[in-house]
Amino acid sequence: MLAFHSDAHSLALPAGHSFPQSKYRLLREHFEAQPGLLRMQAAPAASEAELALVHRPDYIEAVLQGGLSAAAQREIGFPWSAQMAARSRHSVGASIAAARAALQEGVAANMAGGTHHAFADRGSGYCVFNDVAVAAKLMQAEWREQHGQALNVLVIDLDVHQGNGTAAIFQGDASVFTFSMHGAKNFPARKEASDLDVELPDGCADAEYLAALDIALATIWARYQHAAPGLAFYLAGADPHEGDRLGRLKLTTAGMLARDQRVLDALRARRIPVALSMAGGYGHDISSTLACQINTLNTAAHSWLQWQQMPRQRSVQE
Template identity: 80%
Template sequence: MLAFHSDAHSLALPPGHRFPQSKYRLLREHFEARPGLLRMQPAEAASEGELALAHTPDYVEAVLLGRLSAAQQREIGFPWSPQMAARSCHSVGASIAAARAALAEGVAANMAGGTHHAYADKGSGFCVFNDVAVAARLMQAEWHRRRRQLLRVLVIDLDVHQGNGTAAIFRDDASVFTCSIHAAKNFPFRKEPGDLDVELPDGCGDADYLAALDATLARLWAREERPGLAFYLAGADPHEGDRLGRLKLTTAGLLERDRRVLTALRERGIPVALSMAGGYGRDLATTVACQVNTLNEAARHWSLWRDRQAMEE
Protein backbone atom coordinates (compact mmCIF):
# COMPACT_ATOMS: atom_id res chain seq x y z
CA MET A 1 0.00 0.00 0.00
CA LEU A 2 1.25 3.48 -0.81
CA ALA A 3 1.78 5.71 2.22
CA PHE A 4 3.13 9.24 2.05
CA HIS A 5 5.14 10.97 4.78
CA SER A 6 6.12 14.58 5.47
CA ASP A 7 8.02 14.45 8.75
CA ALA A 8 11.32 15.75 7.32
CA HIS A 9 10.26 19.30 8.19
CA SER A 10 10.42 19.86 11.95
CA LEU A 11 8.50 22.53 13.82
CA ALA A 12 10.41 24.91 16.07
CA LEU A 13 8.35 24.27 19.21
CA PRO A 14 9.11 25.43 22.75
CA PRO A 15 9.89 22.80 25.42
CA GLY A 16 6.79 21.07 26.78
CA HIS A 17 4.60 21.89 23.76
CA ARG A 18 1.58 19.57 23.58
CA PHE A 19 1.91 18.77 19.88
CA PRO A 20 3.66 15.37 19.56
CA GLN A 21 5.54 15.95 16.31
CA SER A 22 7.92 13.04 16.94
CA LYS A 23 4.92 10.72 16.49
CA TYR A 24 5.19 10.99 12.72
CA ARG A 25 8.88 10.11 12.62
CA LEU A 26 8.34 7.16 14.95
CA LEU A 27 5.49 5.90 12.78
CA ARG A 28 7.63 6.07 9.65
CA GLU A 29 10.60 4.42 11.39
CA HIS A 30 8.38 1.55 12.57
CA PHE A 31 7.53 0.63 8.98
CA GLU A 32 11.03 1.29 7.69
CA ALA A 33 12.18 -1.42 10.10
CA ARG A 34 9.55 -3.78 8.63
CA PRO A 35 9.87 -3.35 4.86
CA GLY A 36 7.34 -4.80 2.47
CA LEU A 37 4.01 -3.85 4.01
CA LEU A 38 3.96 -0.19 2.94
CA ARG A 39 5.44 1.48 -0.12
CA MET A 40 6.44 4.66 1.68
CA GLN A 41 7.25 7.78 -0.28
CA PRO A 42 8.09 11.34 0.78
CA ALA A 43 5.30 13.72 -0.13
CA GLU A 44 5.75 16.59 -2.53
CA ALA A 45 4.57 20.01 -1.38
CA ALA A 46 1.14 21.25 -2.40
CA SER A 47 1.41 24.24 -4.70
CA GLU A 48 0.05 27.68 -3.94
CA GLY A 49 -2.65 27.14 -6.57
CA GLU A 50 -3.66 23.81 -5.08
CA LEU A 51 -3.93 25.34 -1.60
CA ALA A 52 -6.16 28.06 -3.05
CA LEU A 53 -8.76 25.44 -3.99
CA ALA A 54 -9.83 25.41 -0.33
CA HIS A 55 -8.17 28.50 1.19
CA THR A 56 -8.33 32.22 0.52
CA PRO A 57 -5.33 33.62 -1.38
CA ASP A 58 -4.60 36.12 1.41
CA TYR A 59 -4.36 33.38 4.02
CA VAL A 60 -2.19 31.15 1.81
CA GLU A 61 0.16 34.07 1.20
CA ALA A 62 0.32 34.91 4.90
CA VAL A 63 1.43 31.37 5.74
CA LEU A 64 3.92 31.02 2.91
CA LEU A 65 5.51 34.45 3.40
CA GLY A 66 5.47 34.56 7.20
CA ARG A 67 2.84 37.27 7.52
CA LEU A 68 0.63 35.58 10.10
CA SER A 69 -0.23 37.86 12.99
CA ALA A 70 0.60 36.92 16.57
CA ALA A 71 -3.10 36.21 17.14
CA GLN A 72 -3.26 33.93 14.12
CA GLN A 73 -0.21 32.01 15.31
CA ARG A 74 -1.73 31.60 18.77
CA GLU A 75 -4.94 30.21 17.28
CA ILE A 76 -2.97 27.72 15.20
CA GLY A 77 -0.81 26.81 18.19
CA PHE A 78 2.52 26.98 16.31
CA PRO A 79 4.99 29.84 15.93
CA TRP A 80 5.62 30.67 12.29
CA SER A 81 8.87 29.52 10.74
CA PRO A 82 9.91 28.52 7.21
CA GLN A 83 9.80 24.90 8.44
CA MET A 84 6.23 25.34 9.67
CA ALA A 85 5.13 26.57 6.23
CA ALA A 86 7.04 23.80 4.44
CA ARG A 87 5.69 21.09 6.73
CA SER A 88 2.13 22.29 6.18
CA CYS A 89 2.51 22.27 2.38
CA HIS A 90 4.04 18.80 2.35
CA SER A 91 1.35 17.42 4.64
CA VAL A 92 -1.31 18.61 2.21
CA GLY A 93 0.74 17.14 -0.62
CA ALA A 94 0.68 13.79 1.17
CA SER A 95 -3.13 13.76 1.20
CA ILE A 96 -3.22 14.76 -2.47
CA ALA A 97 -0.90 11.87 -3.33
CA ALA A 98 -2.85 9.45 -1.13
CA ALA A 99 -6.14 10.44 -2.77
CA ARG A 100 -4.71 9.88 -6.26
CA ALA A 101 -3.31 6.52 -5.17
CA ALA A 102 -6.62 5.52 -3.59
CA LEU A 103 -8.50 6.22 -6.80
CA ALA A 104 -6.01 4.00 -8.63
CA GLU A 105 -5.51 1.23 -6.05
CA GLY A 106 -8.44 1.36 -3.62
CA VAL A 107 -6.63 2.33 -0.40
CA ALA A 108 -3.72 4.67 0.38
CA ALA A 109 -2.60 6.78 3.32
CA ASN A 110 -1.11 10.04 4.50
CA MET A 111 1.05 9.17 7.51
CA ALA A 112 0.12 12.54 9.00
CA GLY A 113 -2.67 14.90 7.90
CA GLY A 114 -6.23 15.15 9.09
CA THR A 115 -5.86 18.89 9.77
CA HIS A 116 -9.58 19.42 10.04
CA HIS A 117 -9.65 22.56 12.21
CA ALA A 118 -8.24 24.76 9.42
CA TYR A 119 -10.83 27.04 7.82
CA ALA A 120 -10.65 28.65 4.40
CA ASP A 121 -9.23 31.86 5.87
CA LYS A 122 -7.47 30.76 9.06
CA GLY A 123 -5.78 27.94 10.90
CA SER A 124 -6.67 26.59 14.32
CA GLY A 125 -5.94 23.79 16.76
CA PHE A 126 -2.54 22.67 15.35
CA CYS A 127 -3.98 22.82 11.81
CA VAL A 128 -2.53 25.26 9.26
CA PHE A 129 -4.05 24.10 5.95
CA ASN A 130 -6.95 21.68 5.57
CA ASP A 131 -5.36 18.77 3.73
CA VAL A 132 -8.57 16.83 3.13
CA ALA A 133 -10.42 19.87 1.77
CA VAL A 134 -7.63 20.71 -0.66
CA ALA A 135 -7.23 17.10 -1.79
CA ALA A 136 -11.00 16.63 -2.23
CA ARG A 137 -11.34 19.72 -4.39
CA LEU A 138 -8.31 18.81 -6.49
CA MET A 139 -9.51 15.23 -7.04
CA GLN A 140 -12.89 16.57 -8.13
CA ALA A 141 -11.23 18.92 -10.63
CA GLU A 142 -8.97 16.20 -12.03
CA TRP A 143 -11.84 13.70 -12.22
CA HIS A 144 -14.03 16.15 -14.11
CA ARG A 145 -11.22 17.04 -16.49
CA ARG A 146 -10.64 13.37 -17.37
CA ARG A 147 -14.19 12.00 -17.28
CA ARG A 148 -16.51 15.00 -17.48
CA GLN A 149 -18.30 13.62 -14.42
CA LEU A 150 -18.87 14.81 -10.87
CA LEU A 151 -16.83 13.04 -8.22
CA ARG A 152 -18.82 12.87 -5.01
CA VAL A 153 -16.70 12.80 -1.87
CA LEU A 154 -17.42 11.42 1.60
CA VAL A 155 -15.42 12.56 4.65
CA ILE A 156 -15.57 10.15 7.60
CA ASP A 157 -13.94 12.00 10.48
CA LEU A 158 -13.36 9.82 13.54
CA ASP A 159 -10.84 12.06 15.25
CA VAL A 160 -12.09 12.76 18.77
CA HIS A 161 -12.53 16.45 17.89
CA GLN A 162 -15.19 17.70 15.51
CA GLY A 163 -13.92 18.63 12.05
CA ASN A 164 -15.17 22.20 12.26
CA GLY A 165 -12.95 23.62 9.52
CA THR A 166 -13.90 20.89 7.07
CA ALA A 167 -17.60 21.34 7.84
CA ALA A 168 -17.34 25.10 7.29
CA ILE A 169 -15.45 24.79 3.99
CA PHE A 170 -18.00 22.35 2.54
CA ARG A 171 -21.12 23.85 4.15
CA ASP A 172 -22.68 24.89 0.83
CA ASP A 173 -21.14 22.14 -1.31
CA ALA A 174 -23.56 19.29 -1.92
CA SER A 175 -20.86 17.26 -3.70
CA VAL A 176 -18.96 16.66 -0.42
CA PHE A 177 -20.68 14.97 2.53
CA THR A 178 -19.02 15.50 5.91
CA CYS A 179 -19.58 13.04 8.76
CA SER A 180 -17.98 13.48 12.18
CA ILE A 181 -18.21 11.31 15.32
CA HIS A 182 -16.63 13.19 18.21
CA ALA A 183 -16.64 13.98 21.91
CA ALA A 184 -19.43 16.45 22.59
CA LYS A 185 -17.62 18.47 25.27
CA ASN A 186 -14.23 18.58 23.59
CA PHE A 187 -12.55 21.17 21.36
CA PRO A 188 -13.78 22.97 19.33
CA PHE A 189 -16.23 24.31 21.87
CA ARG A 190 -18.21 26.03 19.12
CA LYS A 191 -19.01 23.31 16.63
CA GLU A 192 -19.68 23.95 12.95
CA PRO A 193 -22.66 21.97 11.67
CA GLY A 194 -21.61 19.30 9.20
CA ASP A 195 -23.85 17.04 7.15
CA LEU A 196 -23.89 14.36 9.85
CA ASP A 197 -22.57 15.03 13.35
CA VAL A 198 -22.66 12.44 16.12
CA GLU A 199 -21.73 13.69 19.59
CA LEU A 200 -20.61 11.27 22.30
CA PRO A 201 -20.48 11.77 26.07
CA ASP A 202 -17.29 11.86 28.09
CA GLY A 203 -16.07 8.40 29.02
CA CYS A 204 -17.73 6.63 26.07
CA GLY A 205 -16.16 3.18 25.72
CA ASP A 206 -15.87 0.51 23.06
CA ALA A 207 -19.39 -0.93 23.07
CA ASP A 208 -21.25 2.39 22.95
CA TYR A 209 -18.81 3.88 20.45
CA LEU A 210 -19.05 0.95 18.05
CA ALA A 211 -22.85 0.95 18.32
CA ALA A 212 -22.86 4.64 17.41
CA LEU A 213 -20.47 3.95 14.53
CA ASP A 214 -22.66 1.14 13.16
CA ALA A 215 -25.75 3.37 13.28
CA THR A 216 -23.86 6.20 11.58
CA LEU A 217 -22.54 3.98 8.81
CA ALA A 218 -26.07 2.64 8.23
CA ARG A 219 -27.27 6.24 7.77
CA LEU A 220 -24.46 6.92 5.31
CA TRP A 221 -25.28 3.89 3.16
CA ALA A 222 -28.99 4.75 3.18
CA ARG A 223 -28.25 7.93 1.21
CA GLU A 224 -29.03 7.91 -2.49
CA GLU A 225 -25.77 9.52 -3.58
CA ARG A 226 -22.89 7.07 -3.78
CA PRO A 227 -19.47 8.65 -3.20
CA GLY A 228 -16.66 7.96 -5.61
CA LEU A 229 -13.96 8.71 -3.02
CA ALA A 230 -13.80 8.72 0.77
CA PHE A 231 -11.39 10.38 3.16
CA TYR A 232 -11.06 8.62 6.51
CA LEU A 233 -9.58 10.58 9.43
CA ALA A 234 -8.48 7.76 11.69
CA GLY A 235 -7.48 9.74 14.77
CA ALA A 236 -5.94 7.83 17.67
CA ASP A 237 -7.23 10.38 20.18
CA PRO A 238 -10.47 8.57 21.14
CA HIS A 239 -8.10 6.20 22.97
CA GLU A 240 -8.48 5.87 26.73
CA GLY A 241 -4.88 6.98 27.27
CA ASP A 242 -5.12 10.21 25.27
CA ARG A 243 -4.44 13.47 27.11
CA LEU A 244 -6.88 15.48 24.98
CA GLY A 245 -9.51 12.89 24.15
CA ARG A 246 -12.19 12.47 26.87
CA LEU A 247 -13.36 9.14 25.37
CA LYS A 248 -12.31 5.68 26.59
CA LEU A 249 -11.74 3.38 23.62
CA THR A 250 -9.26 0.57 24.10
CA THR A 251 -6.58 -0.25 21.58
CA ALA A 252 -8.70 -3.20 20.45
CA GLY A 253 -11.74 -0.91 20.16
CA LEU A 254 -9.88 1.51 17.91
CA LEU A 255 -8.75 -1.31 15.66
CA GLU A 256 -12.31 -2.63 15.43
CA ARG A 257 -13.44 0.90 14.50
CA ASP A 258 -10.93 0.94 11.63
CA ARG A 259 -11.92 -2.54 10.52
CA ARG A 260 -15.61 -1.66 10.33
CA VAL A 261 -15.05 1.55 8.39
CA LEU A 262 -12.60 0.03 5.92
CA THR A 263 -14.70 -3.09 5.43
CA ALA A 264 -17.82 -1.04 4.72
CA LEU A 265 -16.00 1.09 2.15
CA ARG A 266 -14.36 -1.88 0.44
CA GLU A 267 -17.61 -3.85 0.23
CA ARG A 268 -19.18 -0.89 -1.55
CA GLY A 269 -16.23 -0.33 -3.86
CA ILE A 270 -15.47 3.15 -2.48
CA PRO A 271 -11.76 4.08 -2.62
CA VAL A 272 -10.40 5.60 0.58
CA ALA A 273 -7.50 7.87 1.49
CA LEU A 274 -6.61 7.71 5.17
CA SER A 275 -5.12 10.42 7.39
CA MET A 276 -3.72 9.72 10.85
CA ALA A 277 -5.19 12.91 12.37
CA GLY A 278 -4.91 13.37 16.15
CA GLY A 279 -3.23 11.39 18.86
CA TYR A 280 -1.83 12.86 22.08
CA GLY A 281 -1.25 9.89 24.32
CA ARG A 282 0.24 10.23 27.76
CA ASP A 283 2.47 7.43 26.51
CA LEU A 284 3.46 8.36 22.96
CA ALA A 285 4.41 4.77 22.18
CA THR A 286 0.78 3.77 22.73
CA THR A 287 -0.42 6.41 20.27
CA VAL A 288 2.10 5.22 17.69
CA ALA A 289 1.01 1.62 18.25
CA CYS A 290 -2.63 2.56 17.62
CA GLN A 291 -1.71 4.24 14.35
CA VAL A 292 0.49 1.31 13.36
CA ASN A 293 -2.61 -0.85 13.81
CA THR A 294 -4.59 1.51 11.57
CA LEU A 295 -2.01 1.34 8.78
CA ASN A 296 -1.69 -2.44 9.12
CA GLU A 297 -5.45 -2.78 8.77
CA ALA A 298 -5.50 -0.39 5.82
CA ALA A 299 -2.77 -2.42 4.11
CA ARG A 300 -4.82 -5.57 4.62
CA HIS A 301 -7.78 -3.96 2.89
CA TRP A 302 -5.52 -2.67 0.10
CA SER A 303 -4.48 -6.28 -0.51
CA LEU A 304 -8.13 -7.35 -0.67
CA TRP A 305 -8.82 -4.52 -3.13
CA ARG A 306 -5.95 -5.72 -5.33
CA ASP A 307 -7.24 -9.30 -5.25
CA ARG A 308 -10.67 -8.04 -6.29
CA GLN A 309 -9.25 -5.98 -9.15
CA ALA A 310 -7.21 -8.95 -10.36
CA MET A 311 -10.31 -11.16 -10.44
CA GLU A 312 -12.24 -8.54 -12.40
CA GLU A 313 -9.43 -8.29 -14.96
Protein backbone atom coordinates (compact mmCIF):
# COMPACT_ATOMS: atom_id res chain seq x y z
CA MET A 1 0.00 0.00 0.00
CA LEU A 2 1.26 3.44 -0.86
CA ALA A 3 1.69 5.77 2.11
CA PHE A 4 2.90 9.35 1.75
CA HIS A 5 4.89 11.19 4.44
CA SER A 6 5.66 14.91 4.91
CA ASP A 7 7.57 15.10 8.20
CA ALA A 8 10.74 16.54 6.63
CA HIS A 9 9.31 20.02 7.22
CA SER A 10 9.47 20.77 10.94
CA LEU A 11 7.50 23.44 12.74
CA ALA A 12 9.37 26.04 14.76
CA LEU A 13 7.41 25.54 17.98
CA PRO A 14 8.20 27.04 21.37
CA ALA A 15 9.28 24.75 24.21
CA GLY A 16 6.35 22.96 25.82
CA HIS A 17 4.01 23.40 22.86
CA SER A 18 1.15 20.88 22.98
CA PHE A 19 1.34 19.78 19.33
CA PRO A 20 3.24 16.45 19.19
CA GLN A 21 4.92 16.87 15.81
CA SER A 22 7.49 14.16 16.58
CA LYS A 23 4.78 11.50 16.12
CA TYR A 24 4.97 11.84 12.33
CA ARG A 25 8.70 11.16 12.25
CA LEU A 26 8.34 8.30 14.71
CA LEU A 27 5.55 6.76 12.62
CA ARG A 28 7.67 6.93 9.48
CA GLU A 29 10.71 5.51 11.28
CA HIS A 30 8.66 2.59 12.61
CA PHE A 31 7.60 1.59 9.11
CA GLU A 32 11.06 2.15 7.70
CA ALA A 33 12.26 -0.46 10.20
CA GLN A 34 9.21 -2.72 9.71
CA PRO A 35 7.68 -1.82 6.34
CA GLY A 36 5.38 -4.82 5.98
CA LEU A 37 3.01 -4.04 3.11
CA LEU A 38 3.71 -0.29 3.08
CA ARG A 39 5.46 1.42 0.16
CA MET A 40 6.38 4.80 1.59
CA GLN A 41 7.04 7.88 -0.52
CA ALA A 42 7.80 11.50 0.27
CA ALA A 43 4.74 13.65 -0.42
CA PRO A 44 4.77 16.27 -3.19
CA ALA A 45 3.73 19.83 -2.42
CA ALA A 46 0.24 20.93 -3.40
CA SER A 47 0.30 23.76 -5.93
CA GLU A 48 -1.32 27.13 -5.33
CA ALA A 49 -3.88 26.29 -8.02
CA GLU A 50 -4.78 23.06 -6.22
CA LEU A 51 -5.15 24.88 -2.89
CA ALA A 52 -7.37 27.46 -4.61
CA LEU A 53 -9.95 24.77 -5.38
CA VAL A 54 -11.00 25.23 -1.75
CA HIS A 55 -9.14 28.14 -0.17
CA ARG A 56 -9.44 31.87 -0.86
CA PRO A 57 -6.48 33.29 -2.80
CA ASP A 58 -5.80 35.99 -0.20
CA TYR A 59 -5.59 33.35 2.55
CA ILE A 60 -3.26 31.15 0.47
CA GLU A 61 -1.00 34.14 -0.18
CA ALA A 62 -0.96 35.08 3.52
CA VAL A 63 0.13 31.56 4.48
CA LEU A 64 2.75 31.18 1.78
CA GLN A 65 4.18 34.71 2.00
CA GLY A 66 4.09 35.21 5.78
CA GLY A 67 1.16 37.62 5.85
CA LEU A 68 -0.89 35.93 8.57
CA SER A 69 -1.91 38.26 11.36
CA ALA A 70 -1.00 37.50 14.96
CA ALA A 71 -4.67 36.64 15.60
CA ALA A 72 -4.74 34.24 12.63
CA GLN A 73 -1.59 32.51 13.89
CA ARG A 74 -3.12 32.16 17.36
CA GLU A 75 -6.25 30.59 15.89
CA ILE A 76 -4.14 28.10 13.95
CA GLY A 77 -1.96 27.45 16.98
CA PHE A 78 1.38 27.67 15.13
CA PRO A 79 3.70 30.63 14.63
CA TRP A 80 4.29 31.37 10.96
CA SER A 81 7.53 30.22 9.35
CA ALA A 82 8.56 29.18 5.87
CA GLN A 83 8.71 25.61 7.18
CA MET A 84 5.14 25.88 8.46
CA ALA A 85 3.97 26.93 5.00
CA ALA A 86 5.99 24.16 3.29
CA ARG A 87 4.73 21.53 5.74
CA SER A 88 1.13 22.57 5.09
CA ARG A 89 1.52 22.33 1.32
CA HIS A 90 3.17 18.91 1.52
CA SER A 91 0.51 17.59 3.89
CA VAL A 92 -2.16 18.51 1.34
CA GLY A 93 0.01 16.99 -1.39
CA ALA A 94 0.12 13.74 0.58
CA SER A 95 -3.67 13.47 0.62
CA ILE A 96 -3.85 14.29 -3.09
CA ALA A 97 -1.31 11.56 -3.85
CA ALA A 98 -3.10 9.11 -1.55
CA ALA A 99 -6.46 9.82 -3.21
CA ARG A 100 -5.02 9.23 -6.68
CA ALA A 101 -3.41 5.99 -5.49
CA ALA A 102 -6.64 4.86 -3.82
CA LEU A 103 -8.56 5.30 -7.06
CA GLN A 104 -6.01 3.05 -8.74
CA GLU A 105 -5.35 0.48 -5.99
CA GLY A 106 -8.28 0.63 -3.56
CA VAL A 107 -6.50 1.92 -0.43
CA ALA A 108 -3.71 4.45 0.23
CA ALA A 109 -2.71 6.73 3.09
CA ASN A 110 -1.39 10.10 4.13
CA MET A 111 0.84 9.45 7.17
CA ALA A 112 -0.25 12.85 8.53
CA GLY A 113 -3.12 15.05 7.35
CA GLY A 114 -6.70 15.16 8.49
CA THR A 115 -6.58 18.96 8.90
CA HIS A 116 -10.34 19.26 9.17
CA HIS A 117 -10.54 22.51 11.18
CA ALA A 118 -9.26 24.59 8.26
CA PHE A 119 -11.94 26.69 6.55
CA ALA A 120 -11.84 28.21 3.08
CA ASP A 121 -10.64 31.55 4.44
CA ARG A 122 -8.77 30.68 7.63
CA GLY A 123 -7.00 28.01 9.62
CA SER A 124 -7.83 26.78 13.09
CA GLY A 125 -6.95 24.11 15.65
CA TYR A 126 -3.50 23.12 14.26
CA CYS A 127 -4.94 23.04 10.72
CA VAL A 128 -3.69 25.42 8.01
CA PHE A 129 -5.08 24.04 4.73
CA ASN A 130 -7.84 21.43 4.56
CA ASP A 131 -6.10 18.48 2.91
CA VAL A 132 -9.16 16.27 2.51
CA ALA A 133 -11.29 19.06 1.03
CA VAL A 134 -8.62 20.01 -1.51
CA ALA A 135 -7.98 16.38 -2.47
CA ALA A 136 -11.72 15.71 -2.83
CA LYS A 137 -12.26 18.72 -5.10
CA LEU A 138 -9.23 17.87 -7.22
CA MET A 139 -10.21 14.21 -7.62
CA GLN A 140 -13.68 15.28 -8.70
CA ALA A 141 -12.23 17.63 -11.34
CA GLU A 142 -9.77 15.01 -12.61
CA TRP A 143 -12.41 12.27 -12.68
CA ARG A 144 -14.82 14.42 -14.69
CA GLU A 145 -12.05 15.32 -17.15
CA GLN A 146 -10.92 11.69 -17.54
CA HIS A 147 -14.26 9.87 -17.40
CA GLY A 148 -16.83 12.52 -18.28
CA GLN A 149 -18.93 11.91 -15.20
CA ALA A 150 -19.28 13.01 -11.59
CA LEU A 151 -17.33 11.51 -8.70
CA ASN A 152 -19.33 11.35 -5.49
CA VAL A 153 -17.23 11.52 -2.33
CA LEU A 154 -17.80 10.28 1.21
CA VAL A 155 -15.87 11.74 4.18
CA ILE A 156 -15.76 9.52 7.28
CA ASP A 157 -14.28 11.64 10.07
CA LEU A 158 -13.59 9.73 13.29
CA ASP A 159 -11.22 12.21 14.86
CA VAL A 160 -12.51 13.03 18.35
CA HIS A 161 -13.02 16.67 17.32
CA GLN A 162 -15.75 17.65 14.89
CA GLY A 163 -14.61 18.28 11.32
CA ASN A 164 -16.07 21.77 11.33
CA GLY A 165 -13.97 23.19 8.50
CA THR A 166 -14.77 20.29 6.19
CA ALA A 167 -18.46 20.50 7.06
CA ALA A 168 -18.54 24.24 6.28
CA ILE A 169 -16.67 23.86 2.99
CA PHE A 170 -19.08 21.22 1.67
CA GLN A 171 -22.37 22.54 3.04
CA GLY A 172 -24.86 22.54 0.18
CA ASP A 173 -22.65 20.32 -2.03
CA ALA A 174 -24.63 17.16 -2.74
CA SER A 175 -21.60 15.49 -4.35
CA VAL A 176 -19.75 15.24 -1.00
CA PHE A 177 -21.31 13.55 2.04
CA THR A 178 -19.65 14.55 5.31
CA PHE A 179 -19.93 12.33 8.40
CA SER A 180 -18.32 13.29 11.70
CA MET A 181 -18.50 11.31 14.97
CA HIS A 182 -16.94 13.28 17.80
CA GLY A 183 -17.03 14.35 21.42
CA ALA A 184 -20.07 16.55 22.09
CA LYS A 185 -18.25 18.77 24.60
CA ASN A 186 -14.89 18.82 22.86
CA PHE A 187 -13.30 21.39 20.51
CA PRO A 188 -14.62 23.23 18.57
CA ALA A 189 -17.11 24.90 20.89
CA ARG A 190 -19.19 25.97 17.89
CA LYS A 191 -19.92 23.03 15.62
CA GLU A 192 -20.82 23.24 11.93
CA ALA A 193 -23.52 21.08 10.35
CA SER A 194 -22.15 17.99 8.63
CA ASP A 195 -24.48 15.82 6.55
CA LEU A 196 -24.37 13.42 9.50
CA ASP A 197 -23.09 14.34 12.96
CA VAL A 198 -22.94 11.89 15.86
CA GLU A 199 -22.06 13.46 19.21
CA LEU A 200 -20.63 11.31 21.99
CA PRO A 201 -20.57 11.93 25.75
CA ASP A 202 -17.35 12.28 27.72
CA GLY A 203 -16.13 8.89 28.88
CA CYS A 204 -17.67 6.99 25.95
CA ALA A 205 -16.06 3.53 25.83
CA ASP A 206 -15.71 0.75 23.26
CA ALA A 207 -19.17 -0.81 23.25
CA GLU A 208 -21.10 2.47 23.11
CA TYR A 209 -18.75 3.93 20.51
CA LEU A 210 -18.86 0.95 18.18
CA ALA A 211 -22.64 0.68 18.46
CA ALA A 212 -22.97 4.34 17.48
CA LEU A 213 -20.59 3.80 14.57
CA ASP A 214 -22.60 0.81 13.34
CA ILE A 215 -25.80 2.84 13.34
CA ALA A 216 -24.13 5.75 11.54
CA LEU A 217 -22.62 3.52 8.86
CA ALA A 218 -25.97 1.83 8.31
CA THR A 219 -27.51 5.28 7.80
CA ILE A 220 -24.85 6.15 5.24
CA TRP A 221 -25.24 2.89 3.31
CA ALA A 222 -29.00 3.41 3.20
CA ARG A 223 -28.42 6.78 1.59
CA TYR A 224 -26.13 5.20 -1.00
CA GLN A 225 -28.26 2.11 -1.66
CA HIS A 226 -28.63 2.89 -5.37
CA ALA A 227 -25.09 4.09 -6.17
CA ALA A 228 -21.98 3.85 -4.04
CA PRO A 229 -19.68 6.88 -3.77
CA GLY A 230 -16.64 6.65 -5.99
CA LEU A 231 -14.13 7.67 -3.32
CA ALA A 232 -13.98 7.88 0.48
CA PHE A 233 -11.68 9.77 2.80
CA TYR A 234 -11.22 8.24 6.25
CA LEU A 235 -9.86 10.50 9.01
CA ALA A 236 -8.63 7.86 11.46
CA GLY A 237 -7.82 10.08 14.43
CA ALA A 238 -6.06 8.40 17.34
CA ASP A 239 -7.51 10.86 19.83
CA PRO A 240 -10.62 8.88 20.89
CA HIS A 241 -8.12 6.62 22.71
CA GLU A 242 -8.31 6.45 26.49
CA GLY A 243 -4.70 7.65 26.79
CA ASP A 244 -5.23 10.87 24.85
CA ARG A 245 -4.72 14.22 26.60
CA LEU A 246 -7.42 15.99 24.59
CA GLY A 247 -9.88 13.25 23.67
CA ARG A 248 -12.06 12.78 26.77
CA LEU A 249 -13.29 9.41 25.44
CA LYS A 250 -12.28 5.97 26.74
CA LEU A 251 -11.64 3.71 23.76
CA THR A 252 -9.09 0.99 24.33
CA THR A 253 -6.44 0.10 21.77
CA ALA A 254 -8.56 -2.93 20.87
CA GLY A 255 -11.60 -0.70 20.44
CA MET A 256 -9.67 1.62 18.13
CA LEU A 257 -8.58 -1.36 16.04
CA ALA A 258 -12.18 -2.63 15.84
CA ARG A 259 -13.24 0.85 14.66
CA ASP A 260 -10.71 0.80 11.81
CA GLN A 261 -11.66 -2.72 10.79
CA ARG A 262 -15.37 -1.84 10.68
CA VAL A 263 -14.78 1.15 8.43
CA LEU A 264 -12.28 -0.47 6.08
CA ASP A 265 -14.21 -3.73 5.81
CA ALA A 266 -17.42 -1.87 4.98
CA LEU A 267 -15.73 0.25 2.30
CA ARG A 268 -14.02 -2.76 0.72
CA ALA A 269 -17.26 -4.79 0.71
CA ARG A 270 -18.85 -1.97 -1.31
CA ARG A 271 -15.76 -1.50 -3.50
CA ILE A 272 -15.32 2.11 -2.41
CA PRO A 273 -11.67 3.26 -2.70
CA VAL A 274 -10.40 5.02 0.41
CA ALA A 275 -7.63 7.49 1.20
CA LEU A 276 -6.74 7.58 4.88
CA SER A 277 -5.41 10.46 6.97
CA MET A 278 -4.01 10.02 10.49
CA ALA A 279 -5.65 13.18 11.90
CA GLY A 280 -5.32 13.87 15.65
CA GLY A 281 -3.53 12.08 18.45
CA TYR A 282 -2.16 13.64 21.63
CA GLY A 283 -1.31 10.81 23.98
CA HIS A 284 -0.01 11.47 27.48
CA ASP A 285 2.52 8.88 26.34
CA ILE A 286 3.19 9.36 22.63
CA SER A 287 3.69 5.61 22.30
CA SER A 288 -0.05 5.06 22.83
CA THR A 289 -0.84 7.36 19.90
CA LEU A 290 1.77 5.62 17.76
CA ALA A 291 0.36 2.19 18.63
CA CYS A 292 -3.09 3.25 17.40
CA GLN A 293 -1.75 4.76 14.18
CA ILE A 294 0.50 1.78 13.49
CA ASN A 295 -2.55 -0.46 13.88
CA THR A 296 -4.53 1.81 11.53
CA LEU A 297 -1.90 1.67 8.81
CA ASN A 298 -1.38 -2.07 9.16
CA THR A 299 -5.14 -2.65 8.98
CA ALA A 300 -5.34 -0.43 5.90
CA ALA A 301 -2.43 -2.29 4.30
CA HIS A 302 -4.17 -5.64 4.80
CA SER A 303 -7.35 -4.18 3.33
CA TRP A 304 -5.26 -3.01 0.35
CA LEU A 305 -3.92 -6.56 -0.05
CA GLN A 306 -7.47 -7.91 -0.16
CA TRP A 307 -8.34 -5.29 -2.78
CA GLN A 308 -5.52 -6.63 -4.97
CA GLN A 309 -7.03 -10.11 -4.81
CA MET A 310 -10.48 -8.94 -5.95
CA PRO A 311 -11.58 -8.98 -9.61
CA ARG A 312 -10.93 -5.66 -11.33
CA GLN A 313 -14.11 -3.60 -11.35
CA ARG A 314 -14.92 0.08 -11.07
CA SER A 315 -17.31 1.28 -8.38
CA VAL A 316 -20.68 2.54 -9.60
CA GLN A 317 -20.82 6.21 -10.62
CA GLU A 318 -24.04 7.99 -11.42
